Amino acid sequence: MRPPSPSIPEKEFLFAALKQSLRLDGRSSLELRPPILSFGPELGWVECALGKTRVVAHVEAKMVKPPPERPFEGMITIHSEISPMASSEYEVGRPSEEEITITRMLDKVLRRSDAVDKESLCVLAGQRVWHLRLTLHFLADAGNMLDCACLAGIVALKHFRRPDVEVIGDEVTIHPASERAPIPLSLHHTPFCLTFAFFPGSETAPVLDPSQLEQRLSVGLMSVALNAQKELCVVQKLGGVPLSMDEVLRIIDVAVVKAKELDQLVEEQLKQDWLGRNVELI
Amino acid sequence: MSIVLPGQHVDAQHVNLKLGPGLLQHTVNDGSTSSSILATRAGTLNHSKNRSKWWVENNSRRYIPAAQESVIGVIVQKAGEGFRVDIGSAQPASLDGLAFEGATKRNKPNLRIGNLVYARVSLAHKDMEPELECFDAQTHKAEGFGELKGGFMLRCSLAMSRQLLDSQHFLLPLLGARFPLEAAVGVNGRVWVKAQEVRETIAIVRCIEAVDPDGGGMDEAGVVDFLRTLGL
Numbered sequence: 248m249r250p251p252s253p254s255i256p257e258k259e260f261l262f263a264a265l266k267q268s269l270r271l272d273g274r275s276s277l278e279l280r281p282p283i284l285s286f287g288p289e290l291g292w293v294e295c296a297l298g299k300t301r302v303v304a305h306v307e308a309k310m311v312k313p314p315p316e317r318p319f320e321g322m323i324t325i326h327s328e329i330s331p332m333a334s335s336e337y338e339v340g341r342p343s344e345e346e347i348t349i350t351r352m353l354d355k356v357l358r359r360s361d362a363v364d365k366e367s368l369c370v371l372a373g374q375r376v377w378h379l380r381l382t383l384h385f386l387a388d389a390g391n392m393l394d395c396a397c398l399a400g401i402v403a404l405k406h407f408r409r410p411d412v413e414v415i416g417d418e419v420t421i422h423p424a425s426e427r428a429p430i431p432l433s434l435h436h437t438p439f440c441l442t443f444a445f446f447p448g449s450e451t452a453p454v455l456d457p458s459q460l461e462q463r464l465s466v467g468l469m470s471v472a473l474n475a476q477k478e479l480c481v482v483q484k485l486g487g488v489p490l491s492m493d494e495v496l497r498i499i500d501v502a503v504v505k506a507k508e509l510d511q512l513v514e515e516q517l518k519q520d521w522l523g524r525n526v527e528l529i
Numbered sequence: 530m531s532i533v534l535p536g537q538h539v540d541a542q543h544v545n546l547k548l549g550p551g552l553l554q555h556t557v558n559d560g561s562t563s564s565s566i567l568a569t570r571a572g573t574l575n576h577s578k579n580r581s582k583w584w585v586e587n588n589s590r591r592y593i594p595a596a597q598e599s600v601i602g603v604i605v606q607k608a609g610e611g612f613r614v615d616i617g618s619a620q621p622a623s624l625d626g627l628a629f630e631g632a633t634k635r636n637k638p639n640l641r642i643g644n645l646v647y648a649r650v651s652l653a654h655k656d657m658e659p660e661l662e663c664f665d666a667q668t669h670k671a672e673g674f675g676e677l678k679g680g681f682m683l684r685c686s687l688a689m690s691r692q693l694l695d696s697q698h699f700l701l702p703l704l705g706a707r708f709p710l711e712a713a714v715g716v717n718g719r720v721w722v723k724a725q726e727v728r729e730t731i732a733i734v735r736c737i738e739a740v741d742p743d744g745g746g747m748d749e750a751g752v753v754d755f756l757r758t759l760g761l
Contacts, residue, residue, distance in 0.1 A: 252643070253643075254603040254643050254644065254645050254682060255641070255643040255644055255645070256645055256677065256678070256679055256680055256681060256682060256721070257681060257682055258643075259679070260679075260680065260681040260727070260730065263727055264727045264730075264731065267727055267728075269727055269728055269731055270731075271731055271734055271735075272735070273731065273735055273759070299744075
């Protein structure tokens with residue numbers, strides 16, 4: 248069942264608060280909810296929480312035969328289905344417009360931005376390549392699931408390590424983690440996605456990382472994906488208010504700073520997790 | 530206080546026994562008149578001082594309507610003489626256009642889609658749509674029910690909204706001592722609040738979210754400290 252749109256008092260109050268640059272959760276307009284990353288017992292299992300929004304990402308690797316048109320490249324598939332667990336708004340088997348947007352955006356940010364070096368996933372040309380399968384589970388929706396899912400996905404890829412392989416002639420041997428230390432994926436860069444919401448009226452400034460209510464009442468969303476090296480990967484703006492060039496550039500400047508902060512946070516958390524793990528061979 | 534699970538027998542005995550939410554009288558069909566009390570939901574078992582009233586308390590987010598409960602609803606549709614109202618239950622409830630104080634055939638309340646109403650559940654049956662009313666059916670007085678104008682509506686867990694209705698609970702008196710506020714608490718997990726200033730309303734919303742057993746369960750001292758950080 249689709250929930251009814253927010254009531255008139257909620258809408259009027261939110262707009263009045265945003266005019267005074269006040270947000271309901273006490274953040275300033277360009278402040279992210281601090282992302283909380285927790286790692287599971289397996290490598291490549293990450294739960295990312297932005298406030299009450301929670302997404303679990305999980306990476307698995309499988310050895311497959313590559314398609315004949317791309318014999319030297321490994322494969323990556325992203326599975327993301329929003330189940331009614333996230334919110335009663337979502338239904339199984341009937342993707343909403345929002346779900347399609349999230350799926351497409353995840354594909355662009357994580358796969359098509361060439362974050363993972365696909366050629367390094369090739370084991371034996373035309374015979375054996377690694378197939379990475381990234382599964383995203385949306386556990387709770389409290390707004391801005393896209394950024395949360397992108398962050399969870401990229402951190403899972405960084406956290407994941409594939410088993411070591413040995414090729415002798417045409418024979419491929421996979422060494423389990425108990426024999427040889429698993430190898431991290433080779434990543435070209437780490438893109439982060441940041442979403443901004445716009446509201447009617449020129450005096451209301453755009454907000455970063457909209458909450459569920461802000462997202463529903465906004466007149467337009469703009470998602471920017473970029474890495475800490477200031478390389479812009481994706482800019483998505485579907486409909487909504489027209490924006491001037493200066494506005495877009497200003498938003499990208501903000502996103503650059505935030506992406507650097509996110510990058511630092513992710514590196515630190517991954518390092519800490521790695522120190523607490525005993526994966527290396529004794 | 531003990532914890533019960535659905536289907537568990539509850540040893541409740543009294544000459545004038547009254548069962549509250551989460552309990553069911555189960556009669557055995559073997560000719561005898563014996564009956565037992567079963568729990569129908571998981572939670573903590575509570576009873577009144579003289580052990581005549583028993584109920585199960587738990588926390589959830591999904592509201593199941595029960596008669597005589599006050600709820601906050603959003604008008605989602607106008608339907609002929611009345612309105613369809615979303616109260617967070619599985620089906621929308623219906624609210625008759627004449628179930629308001631002073632409403633007549635000619636003079637009905639003018640509610641628009643998206644308006645908030647504070648109403649009482651007048652009919653709740655598992656096979657029927659819930660019905661609401663915005664007055665006392667005997668006296669025809671509003672008694673606080675009706676449209677909620679302005680302010681803000683927040684959503685919380687059902688246990689939190691029940692706690693707020695408890696006159697012993699610290700939160701609303703604590704906030705009310707600092708600045709004037711209006712509040713309407715619906716047991717469907719919705720609370721409407723209104724204060725003079727936007728930042729005061731935001732403070733109320735954040736305090737309720739912090740105190741909610743679902744999202745932190747802050748105590749009184751914590752709220753006082755929290756309000757200090759908000760500058761109130």
